[in-house]
Amino acid sequence: MTQYRALVVEDDLFTRQHLVDAVASDPRLEVAAQAATLAEARAASDGDAPIDVAVVDLNLPDGSGIDLIRELREANRVREIMVISVLGDHENVTAALAAGATGYLLKDETPAEIGDAIIQLLEGGAPISPGIARHLVKRFQKPAPDEAQQASVTLTQREHQILDMAAKGFSFPETAELLDCSLSTVKSHVKRIYEKLAVHSRAEAVYEGTQLGLVSFDR
């Protein structure tokens, strides 16, 4: 059986050990590299062999994990990126998702849970918690500043329904059954929502930039 290669980026020793043990204990995963800083992570991802999944902590000593996530996504060096978060940190998880992460982990989950979550992600899952779903609903309720990007940053009715059901705690199979569509459709909708999130947050950044006078357009 092929093993998925994982890169673990975490500066705290115990947590990193915990994650490494969790990955190593799952037969489907192998630890390709460990990194404690942004620089080490860059170096590790620059290697010849491709990385399947990066598990990234957001608080790194020499920079923000979100920047690393953005770099990895843009360089297309990693297939999936999981962000490590703490309880209730919807803001950062959403930012990470907007930057290109595709999943998230809670620091205090059991090794079995960690392994399962990574495998699920690698096999096409799109994890979303009720809290994050609720947060996203609120995020997308804010109107897009630029009319031209209206279509790409507002949710379709279907996407809204899926987020709504996720917020109420329905699992993907239950959602698929209730909305009368397939499970893979639900998952791809969620992935699409994450992509829209990236666009939306970029648009927000640009809007705020123009408001602050940092960005100007030649019209």
Place this chain on the structure above:
Amino acid sequence: MPRRPRLGWLLVVAAVAALAAAGRGLAGEAAPQVHVLSHATVIATPSQAAPPGSSVGRRVSLPYSATIAPRAQHPQALYRFDIGLEASPTGLWGILLPGVEGNAVVRVNGVAVGRHGRLRPPVSVYWNQPLYFSVPEGVLTAGRNRVEVSVAGYFGRAVLQPPRIGPAIALQEQARRLQWLNVTLPLIASALALIIAALVGLLWLRRRHHAMYLWLSVAILLWALQNASYFVHDRPLAPEQWEATIATLRLWLLVCMVLFTHRFLGLRRRRPERALSACAAAGTLVLWSLPAPSAWPHVLPAIGAIVLIGGVYVTAVFVRAAWRQHSAGLRALAALGALMLAAGTFDWLARLGLFDPGQLKLMTVAAPLMVLAVGWLMIEGFVQALRDSEALNRDLESRIATKHAELEANYDSLRQLEHERTLSAERERIMRDVHDGMGGQLVSTLAMVESGRCERDELAEALRRALDDMRLVIDSLDPTVDDIPTLLGTFRGRLEPRLKRSGLGFRWKVRDMPAPADFGPEQSLGLMRILQEAVSNVLEHAGASVITVATGATAEGWPYVEIVDDGIGIATGSAERGNGIAAMRRRAHALGAALRVEPAHPGTRICVELPPAAGLGAA
């Protein structure tokens, strides 16, 4: 007040200076070539018989009051002057009559030289106004010349001031000066006084309770009117009526002065005032019923004396008030009053004939000053009132501003206190919760470890329960999780692994539901603990396979969350289950919610009905 007294004293000094100047100005009568005709012979006119005991034919010195027959059609007396001129006059000459009580016609060497005003009754009265006549060229010659002045008088007398004859230019100059001092100045004073009387009157109309303004206004008005005797020579009334009017005005002027003085100084002397008014009324009656014109020459000085005595009284009152109150304004008023009194006495004595004042009438100079002084006092009072009001306003504003700032500061500190109290209360709640919940569990877990009496699985389970409670508390505090369906979604994520391990599953029927009243972190935690307890009970006792979680609203509009299991039901429940339900009821009560535990055939339904938000659903 340093400014005020200076102005007041300035006025007094100005008054004295003016009087002196007037005296000096009029003293320059003696001009070269001007002859003052001070001696005359009184001749009877052809049209009348000489009255007995008259001075007809006598040589008299002017000013002289010739007796005339009062009942005659045209009461007249003829004054004859003989003057000798050294040379024939070169240039134009004229005759100036400085004053004649009545009107006069002048003939020089038999030639009439002109006339002024009315010679028929009511005769124009020029007692205070100079009459200038131009003598045609060639009428006057060197040597003896005869000038005859026919005076039309009244009240049985024909009074004549010494005429002057001389070069026209010099006499015209004197005439102008006399005219200005004796006629124009009083006219101006009267006009000013009328204006001031009107203003003071308007002031009184707006402030009726200050009676002093009324009396002052009327006094000034009466004074302005009685002043007309100085400059009105074409009188529309017969002399008796005119003099009666003037005298009446003066009497009532006196009354008003006294009333004003009392009000101004705040003196209550009602009885004397009433007596005075009664006397004035009586005097008025007497004046208007006087039969004989010959009585008038005696009545007028008497009235004058009465008014002067009144003036003495008023001035004395002011002097006493100024002395007592040390007020510079009052002192200035008293000084001016004294000056007016002096001028009035001078004029009165002069009229009585006690001395010859020349043409000086002090009252004509003093009166305008008094009028100005009154005007200035009014303005001062007004300005002071304005200043006081502005100062009061500023004071008020600053006090209001201070109070406002105090109030705002109070509000701010209250808000701050409130805010801190709210935060403290919430912190205390969380502290209690963590201490009791997770803290308790960790302590008992530690005890288990230290006693050495536990299995690894028991330990793991205990620690997992502690973790669960911690997650429950954190979920309850999460601000994003602000509605119950999302709360339940998170709750499912927590519990589902445990359920799966025990072979149970959720049937999820969570829908949108109305928001309950006052549902904050504390209430979220309470609700989740109830649900946690319920699910734990099902796990441990019910032997179920599916737990259904549903939400909605009751018929009465109460939002509810219900947990239904398909197990053995509570009827056959153990005591532990009963304890668990008692705990749930306690928590529900703390939420203000209703807890329903009933059989579900199969299994048990536990329903938490939460109080609805105000305005939604029936109570």
